[in-house]
Amino acid sequence: MSETKIAFAVIGGTGLTAIEGLEVIHREVVHTPYGEPSGQITHGMIGGQRIVFLARHGYTHNIPPHRINYRANIWALHSIGVRNVVAVGAVGGITPQMAPQTLVIPNQIIDYTYGRSHTFFDEGLRSVTHIDFSQPYCPKLRQALLNAGKQAAIDLIDGGTYAATQGPRLESAAEILRLERDGCDLVGMTAMPEAALAKELGLSYASCSVVANWAAGKTSGEITMSEIHRNLVVGMERLRQLLKVLNCCDL
Ligand SMILES: CSC[C@H]1O[C@H](OP(=O)(O)O)[C@H](O)[C@@H]1O
Numbered sequence: 001m002s003e004t005k006i007a008f009a010v011i012g013g014t015g016l017t018a019i020e021g022l023e024v025i026h027r028e029v030v031h032t033p034y035g036e037p038s039g040q041i042t043h044g045m046i047g048g049q050r051i052v053f054l055a056r057h058g059y060t061h062n063i064p065p066h067r068i069n070y071r072a073n074i075w076a077l078h079s080i081g082v083r084n085v086v087a088v089g090a091v092g093g094i095t096p097q098m099a100p101q102t103l104v105i106p107n108q109i110i111d112y113t114y115g116r117s118h119t120f121f122d123e124g125l126r127s128v129t130h131i132d133f134s135q136p137y138c139p140k141l142r143q144a145l146l147n148a149g150k151q152a153a154i155d156l157i158d159g160g161t162y163a164a165t166q167g168p169r170l171e172s173a174a175e176i177l178r179l180e181r182d183g184c185d186l187v188g189m190t191a192m193p194e195a196a197l198a199k200e201l202g203l204s205y206a207s208c209s210v211v212a213n214w215a216a217g218k219t220s221g222e223i224t225m226s227e228i229h230r231n232l233v234v235g236m237e238r239l240r241q242l243l244k245v246l247n248c249c250d251l
């Protein structure tokens with residue numbers, strides 16, 4: 001375990017395979033009982049704070065959402081002393097306020113994924129353990145992110161329900177209408193089981209979702225990767241400014 005306290009970990013997704021401006025201290029290989037994480041853990045400094053970074057899809061973005069070893073990633077972060085996890089994810093916007101380039105701090109999740117290794121309580125002495133998941137995201141860490149937004153003058157949407165779909169394909173327009181009827185505001189493919197695994201290990205976990213596109217059927221025409229990447233470039237720069245002032249000291 002590292003000597004200096006880690007203020008928080010960032011799990012980066014699409015559009016965030018590295019944090020520009022992060023002063024890298026070292027990279028650490030961590031093995032876990034659940035297999036290998038998505039890559040090495042990068043230790044560094046941002047805004048005068050010690051943080052770690054892990055690229056969820058790998059540093060070359062070669063692991064699709066349904067094949068990510070979520071258990072290894074969360075276990076690895078926990079094992080090196082991480083207590084606060086900021087999960088960054090690209091999402092499609094479903095409800096009208098969720099326009100491309102917007103940053104959202106979601107407060108709820110609905111899980112539509114299947115076939116993923118989704119729990120640490122699978123076998124052994126504590127196999128029958130049922131964690132409370134009424135608040136999937138840590139309210140204190142969410143508030144810290146919202147405070148950072150105020151401090152850095154970055155508009156953030158406070159709250160929203162994230163639909164976690166299986167992918168890797170995007171959704172049909174009818175699927176998005178169904179998610180909307182279910183009460184979802186955003187759609188992405190990685191919040192589950194990541195959020196639940198973090199909670200099983202007692203980590204504070206919150207997310208900053210960066211809206212990359214209008215979800216399927218919300219505009220005419222197809223969703224293109226070039227549109228997604230263009231919007232993520234803008235959104236991720238705002239995210240970087242947010243991370244610089246994020247204060248997790250009082251959590
Ligand atoms: C069309 S991009 C879809 C891809 O991007 C998101 O990844 P992440 O959540 O890791 O930023 C989404 O969940 C999909 O995996």
Ligand code: HPA
Binds near residue numbers: 188
């Ligand atoms: O429209 C989307 N659907 C699912 N995941 C996504 N990640 C970015 N955009 C989307």
